Amino acid sequence: MRPFEYLRPTTLAEATDVLAEHGDDALVIAGGTAAVVMMTLGVLRPGTVVDVGRVPELGGSRADGGVLRLGALTTIRSIERDPAIAQTYGLLAEAASQVANVRVRNRATVGGSVCYGEPQTDMPPALIAMGASATLVSSSSTRTVPLADFFEGPYETALEPGELLSEITVPQPEPGSEPGAGTGGCHMKFTIGSPENKPVANASVLVRLDGAGRCVEARIVLGALGPVPVVAVDAAALLDGEVPDAKLIAEVASRAGDAADPADDLRGPVWYKRRIARVLVERALRCALRKAGHEVP
Amino acid sequence: MPTLEAAEKVTGATRYVGDLLVPNMAHAKVLRSPLPHARVLSIDAAEARAAPGVVCVLTRDEVRAAGIEPVYGFVYRDAPLVALDKVRYQGDIVAVVVAEDAAAAEAAAELIEVDYEELPAVMDVEAALADGAPLVHESFSPIAPELRPIEGTNVCHRAHIARGDVEAGFREAYRVYEDTFTAPPVQHCALDLHACIASIEDGAITVWTNCQSPFPLQRELQRIFKMDARVIVPYVGGGFGSKSRDRLECVVTAAAQLAGRPVRLVLTQEETFQTFIRPAYHGTIKTGVRADGTIVARHVRFTIDVGGYAISGARSANNTLKVATGPYRIPNVLVECDAVYTNKPPSAPYRGLPTTQHTMAYETQLDRIARDLGIDPVELRMRNLVVDGDVHITGDLLRSTHAKECLEAAAAGIDWGTPSTPPETPSKLRGKGVSCTIKYTLTPPTRMSENGAAISLGEDGIFEVRIGTVNIGQGSDTTMAQFAADGLGVGLERIRVVHSDTALVPVDSSTTASRSTYHMGNAVLDAASKLTAETLAVASHLLERDAGDLALGPDGVEAPDGPTLAYDELVRRSGGPLSALGECVVGGTYTAPDGTEYPIASTFWSFASAAAEVEVDTDTGEVRVLRMGAASNVGKAVNPDSVRTQLEGGLGMELGPTLFERLVWDEGGQLLTAALMDYPLPTMETSPTYRPEIVEHPFEGGPFGAKGMGEIGSVITPAAVLNAVYDATGVMFHEVPLLPHKVLEALEAL
Structure with missing residues (x-):
């Protein structure tokens, strides 16, 4: 690790002043779980490290x-x-x-x-x-x-x-407006080896149902499947106003897999990551629906 | 029983090499080659030498000027201290910067300008064996007499072993099967990173290191620097073979000589990937069987990718010729190997390597044969496993085998014969598999003692046991203390163990190849027996009693009717400490019943079996190992807790390379899995449950009948898992790791 200047501001104003002064050369550090590893590997080589861990305005x-x-x-x-x-x-x-x-x-x-x-x-x-x-x-x-x-x-x-x-x-998810309606969310990931490793893919699904079990809102977001998180808008839209069944869930999952934009790397080839995206969305969607009160056989 | 150092270790009090401080020491950082194969045209370190805090920079110029031997190696003298004319892998050592602290050394290393002429690289064995392939080494320099390089090629060792007539065997076979298996390189990933401190004072070298072979290292230091050397190895936090041979110690000693003060080097985890790795394996196995499953012929051809330097890879390949056909009674066998230089990092043994890959090959193929012939896999093995009195392919007469009992015990650990409990969803499949193996231990070609142990009784009344065995986490101090206590007839509280300091302990060849319990155990028992005789002789004189009437008791020498002569008093009255030197003589030849003399290929042979139950997710291709049974005939379990945990540790460690661990280089020879974030390791969360079982049939010649078993858990793992996956899915895999995308691909090709 290369030597660096270490600054530890104690107010938000001080922190932003320090950052204004050092600009791009400053690396903000809080828990350090990523930054220290990257610095040790030499991937990040900041001239200044700004530790914001003691800025009270950032806590709570x-x-x-x-x-x-x-x-x-x-x-x-x-x-x-x-x-x-x-x-x-x-x-x-x-x-x-x-x-x-x-x-x-x-x-x-x-x-x-x-x-x-x-x-x-x-x-x-x-x-x-x-x-x-x-x-x-x-x-x-x-x-x-x-x-x-x-x-x-x-x-x-x-x-x-x-x-x-x-x-x-x-924002707080809207509660269901009718009896029996509900909101359900589920996050799933697929890793090789140990759950601590970087995943092949992850997926967050949030659904809101009305009293008739119709989906009034759905969001599907995929991680590790592109340069940035992928919001699978088209896939989620398939659920609008529908009472999800196994066939629809499979269609949504397939559409979500199409939305993924993965790269071929150590965690698998592109086709495999798309496949995993489908599996995760299918499983997470079923889980979210179950939490919202709608079990799909 | 818990190991003697257990409390010290779990409270963090144990000091490893990386914790040691030597007065006035400076810190080193290695400059490594960015290219896999290149000629070094020039090195300009002027700017680095002038950088703040820098003490000196060691390059080929300083090595040449120092008049020391510039190249080292145990079996081939092929590894330069620092690059001389060429670099031979990405990460090869080009220069060493010594500075007041490690950060200054690291910063200065970036200031060294190296001009390379890039050469075409051979990144795998296939490329290295191709016609006209670039040569990694232009000439060979084998030291070990058994090594046979092929001049003008990258083959640094070609060898074979044969018995019977393999072609005739295939001709008489009912069916013949041929399969090719591969396994990529992995790294040992010991918690204790490679570290050493070298100091030269009054014309003598002292090195503190976590090397598993302190005495061979001492001899190498003496040869290179032409001065006396002492090697001290404190507790080592795991090596698994990655530290079986030195790589850094001679380099750091050269840096210390140049610096004129002690120098310390501790590698990063990332650098260990560029230091020693398990080599890539490629093996083709052809087996002929009768209709009843009896194996009549087996031909194995394999290659080992030794990397840029054949520091030990070639010898590993040679040693495993004798186990490549498995623990089976086969009349006609032929095993051939090529150990091949490539532009990968140097290879090292890895907990039994490459017996593990041989076992994967012959055991996975055996399940294919079992299916084809409609014979239960356990039954097929039972029909072919060796028994006591069989002659191995080396000519060795096998005894204390009990391979069948090991298989039965391992299989029982996963309820073999009972179908798996159904998985939670139909998209998951479950299955069971078994494996058997035979393993050798390092054995000298001629009859000799490679191990000594000393025991002395000091003025404090304590028996001090001095051994060269490196305490690498295997519990050797405890086992040797048990031997000493039993041999002397005293309690463990009377024993103190001093380990692995070449100035204090007798010569030992190495802590490798599952050899310490047998060899050092025998040496300790020999020393105990000699010291008992000496102590009784002294006591006899002091007590004026016949030595035959006396015995060693818990606190002193006891006479049947008289007072006890306390040990401390005995030493004081006798005029000084008593001491005895024990040894273990091995190797040489034995005479078969028909009068033929055979060289002993292995002092003892180890036998073990594993069984695995897996679950395969057909949606994702993920393989989970649910539970594992294992059993090894250890002769005698000296410390049953240590035996079971060693067995379990081997199983768990090898699950990594079986399921997901592998080192990957890109086409340009750059390591892609360069850090642990891209190189997953097994963790507790995904560990199966283990049922390690001890099988005990005393081995004549072993200390209390004991044999070695440190590596065998690892050796039996991949085959058991592959066979369980085969059982679950009907797909036979010919490679590890079982990466989920490859599993899914294979399932969908069905």
């Missing part, structure tokens, strides 16, 4: 007014374990519980897992499926970007030099 999470606000420093483990999140934002908790291993989850932050921009990680598909947005602050401005628009390429995001992700907001 709360749900109010129909919105969950996750401070950037919220750990993956706390998302996994928070009963309030599990109750209303179950998909997030489920994705969080599948990130790497418990040692990583204890250190890694939600802000970091998003800003890292790694295509294989679990949180972005779940957050996008939940309709989350990121708040980006700099010394001179604050803006909000839907996470669906935040990722621009592998390890590339909408963050401009000098900007810092301060918070992720997640």
Whole structure:
């Protein structure tokens, strides 16, 4: 690892000032679970490391007014374990519980897992499926970007030099309007070897049903299957107003597989990753429907 | 029983080489070749030498100027300390930067300018054997007499072994089967990364290292530097063969000589991938059987990809000629091998290599034969397995085999004969498979002692056992303490073990090839017996009693009716510590019943079986191993806990290369699986349940009848899993790892 300057701001204003000053040469670090590995391997060679772990404005999470606000420093483990999140934002908790291993989850932050921009990680598909947005602050401005628009390429995001992700907001899923209706979410991944490894693919599915079991809303987001998370809009649209059966689920899964844009790499060839995308979407959709109160035989 | 150092290890108190500090030591970083094969035209290290904190830079110029031997190796003298004229794989050592700290050394290494002339590379055996292939080495320099290179090619060793008439055997066969199996390279991934510290003081070298062969390393240091050398090996956190031969120690010693102060080098995990790997295997096996399944002939041809330097790959290939046809009674056999240089990193043994791949080949093919002939796989093996009194293909008379009992015990571990419980969904399939193996241990060509052990009784009344065996996590200190305690007739609390310091312990060849329990165990028992006699003689004199009336008791020498002479007092009164040297003589020839003299090919032969039950997901191609049974005839389990965990550890470790581990290079010779994030390892979450069973039939000549067993769990794993997948899906796989996309592809081709 090359020597670097280490800065540890203690307020948000100080942090954004430091970033404004160092621009591209600065690497923001929080939990360090990705950054330290990348620095050790020499992939990242920052001149300045800005540790934002002691910036109080970036911490804390709360749900109010129909919105969950996750401070950037919220750990993956706390998302996994928070009963309030599990109750209303179950998909997030489920994705969080599948990130790497418990040692990583204890250190890694939600802000970091998003800003890292790694295509294989679990949180972005779940957050996008939940309709989350990121708040980006700099010394001179604050803006909000839907996470669906935040990722621009592998390890590339909408963050401009000098900007810092301060918070992720997640709207509360609409509760079913009629008796028996419900919302269900499911996150699944497929890894080779151990669940800690980078997955071949992952998938987040969120569905909302009305009292008749008709699908009134569906979101399907795939990870590790393209340079950025893939929102399978066409596949999800097949579910609109339908009572899903096995045939429809298979069609949705197949369409989602077509939406995937995977690359041939150590985790498998393109045809195989598309296949896995279909299998995961089919399984995750069935699971989400079951949670929403609709079991498909 | 738990190992003696268990508490120290689990509390983190154990110090490994990477934890050691030597006063005034500097830190080294290696500059490695970015190319798999290139001529080194020039090296300019001026800027690096002037960089902050840099002490010195070792390149070929400094090596030549130092007047030391520039090339090393145990079986071929083919590995330069640092690149001389060429680099032979991506990651080959070009220069060593020594600085005040590792970060300064790393930064300075980037400042070295190397001008390469890229040469065409041969990245696998096929390319290396092609007509007109570029030569990795232009000439050969074998040291070991059994090695036979083919001049003008990349074949650094070609050999064969035969018995009977294999062609005649095929002619009389009812059916003949031929299959080709392959396995890619993998890395051992020991937790303890390669590390060493070298210091030269008063004209003598001291090296602290985690090498598994301290004495051969000592001799190599003495040869290269022409000065005395001491090698100290503290506890080692796993090696599995990756540390069986030195790779860094001579280089770091040269750096220490140049620096004029101690130098420390600790590799990163990524660098271990460029240091020693398990070689690629390619084997074709042809087997002829009678209609009842009796094997009448077997022909095995295999190649081993030894990489850029044949530091040990060629000898591994040669050694496994004698086990490539399996633990079966076959009248006509022929085994041929080529060990071939390529532009991959040097190869090293990997927990039994390549016996593992041979076993995969002959055992998977045997299941094909079983299906074809309609014979149960266990039954087919029972009809062919060797028994005591059979003659092996080497001419060795086999004894303490009990291969059939091992198979029965392993198969029972997964309820062989009972169908699998149905999986949760019809898209998953379950199946069961078994495997059997035979393994050798390193055996010298002539009768000699390769192991010594010393035991001394000191003024503290403690028996100090001094052994060259490296404590690499296998529990050797505990096993040797048990031998000493039993041999002397005292309790374990009276024993202290000192291990692997060439200045303190007698010569030992290496901690490899499952050899320590047998060889060092015998040496310890020999020393214990001699020290007992000496102690009783001294006590007899002091007590004025006949030595025959005395015996070693828990706290001192006891007379039947008299007082105990405490050990500490005995030593004080006798004028100093008592000491004895034990040895274990092996090798040579034996005389067969018909009067023929045969060289002993292996001091003992090990037998084991595994059984696996798997579940295959036909949607994803994923193979999960649900449970495994295994059994080995260990002669005598000295420490049954250690035996079972060694067996289990071997099974679990080998599941990685069976299911998903493999090293991959691109066409340009660049390693793609360069870090653990792209090289998955087995973890507890996906581990099956294990039923390791001990089979005990004392081996005459072994210490309390014990044989070695450190590697055999690994050896039997791939075949059992492949056969279980075969049973579950009807698809016979000819390669590992069973990557899910390959499994899915094969399932869909049905």
